[in-house]
Amino acid sequence: MKTKGKATSFDIAHYAGVSQSTVSRALRNSPLVNEETRKKVWEIAKKLNYKVDKNASNLRTQQSATLAILLFEDPTGDESQINPFFLNMLGSITRACAKEGYDLLVSFQSISQDWRAEYEDSHRADGIILLGYGDYMDYQSRLQNLLAQNTKFVCWGAKVEGRPDLTVSCDNYGGGQLAAKHFISSNRNNCVFIGDASEHSPEFLTRFKGFKDTLDQHNITLTERSVANAISTEESGYHATHSLLANNVSFNALFAASDLIAIGAIKALKEAGLRVPEDVNVIGFDNIAAANYISPSLTTVQQNTTLAGQMLVQNLLALIKGEEITDTLLPPKLILRQSTS
Template sequence: MSKATSFDIAYYAGVSQSTVSRALRNSPLVSDRTKEKVQRIAEQLNYKVDKNASNLSTQQSGNLALLLFQDPTADESQINPFFISMISSIIRASNNKGYDLLVSFQVLTDDWHADYEDTRKADGIILLGYGDYTDYRDKLLHLEDQGTHYVRWGAARENQAGLSIGTDNYSGGAAVAEHLLAMDRKRFIFVGNISKGSPEFADRYSGFKNTIEGSGTDCKISQLDAVSSEEAGDKAAKALLSFDESFDAIFCASDIIAIGVMKRLRNSGVNIPKDVSIVGFDNIPIAEYLRPPLTTVQQNTLKAGEILVETLIANINSDAPEKPTLLAPKLIVRESCGTAREQSSED
């Protein structure tokens, strides 16, 4: 009869092999009930721990993995320029800490994490993007169950698994509202999804909307759904052109959306910023070269990369913070908003 393995125990216990390994090491990441079940089955199978393999599994690889949830093989796929600067920052921060960084583009399949988790190519994982947020949230629970060391970039939500580092999107939206109110704008449009599937966009909208409504001015706010793509921005702008009511300010949830909006409006004879002010979010490199240069909210990608790496290393060493980290955004004012004097002269 062949010698029992940890995979045999996993089969009979109904858990993963990684959970078996942690249970046999008395890891705090595994519940007492599961530990007892695994230990009982191990005894029944006369399983003996391979100490050489156990020692090997606790060794660190010196690698960190960066998983970006975008599929570059898809016909219409384009990497969000915001992530390009983020990746550069993470690579730099990893190297400064003495780690090599493995970068991989992923689609959110059931086993998207397996190559790194099971083969131990990396000591920990940094997650960027997510596509379907609901599916992504469920996958985070699996990482927690497996005891995988990871951090993610994005908005924090109550009862959500994992350590998160992200921009204070609410205050970013509030800053946009304050600026546009100071420019005497009255009729606002927010372009971006605000469902549970887009928590970052939802926070930007909340900060924007609450600030305008709390200003005491006679203003109107409307909202159009759009994912973060130029095509979605174009579609939203096309819909805006058929609106019965006028508008004088548009806040786009991302610069990519703003590009699509600006192109469609400009090609339709709308003067930016004389007819309408436009603001984006992210401050991607091309934003300052648009016609006119785009006012936007800058996310601190340099600091973000450093904190993502530092937090992941702390997680690997069991010394990670318990609360999410929020980075302050910065409003970058350019010509797409015009001036208060210019707008008021048209009223």
């Protein structure tokens, strides 16, 4: 009972003494096939270690039971290092896909280059998940392009006015509120914000707005001097904080748009002889693993990556099925640690 090369349904048909059509039906447990023959076919299939050829199957049925994920690198991302937050997301998305019986094709994309988003066009995937921070202004035309080709896709990240994509994102505004409220409740009224508060980083901007609005409501003003620009790297956070201090901005509470920024900020504060949390309270965003390891450990706004992965997959599948879906906002959670004890 050995064949060279992989066994096909014809081989099974031959051994079972039935037609190939019947084999195909039997293997998919069609009710049209007799129980006895069904068993016989399954038995032989197992013996031959038969597996359905997905290429043939997908070709005929015009679907792939596969999703693709495009992971966009941070603009300044070093070649080898990937933002740990996105790696976590990747993990949870993989898990969510497996749970739904879908496979996942992963590809890294450079923001500047042309996207290799042909997975759906080439029938390799039924839909696409887009993941990454970055300068979303560039995206608009490309997204429009995807939309024009009737490609099914969902994006992770902030909803942007006028952008045509369906998104799943953390409630960044609410996250900013959480940070502000925590500072207020511990009487830390002299705040600064570090991160890109411009439309180039919609997530960061939204976090900033939630933070600032809440402070405003409590009659605490955040002057322009109290906001320093930074992208999501440790180095950038370090330099931004450094320049604030060099400008003699004084503060006792610092909200960073991401954990990596916060880590860099703490480094700068320490070097300037400031103690965390005694002199300055620090709150980050993301809750990456490092947040728990640095000293002092970092209070941060946690994004629920597990849930995020599930929602991305779930929404995408619904979209593929033709259902109406809406943007999803996930609740953030403040994780209290030493940096604001």
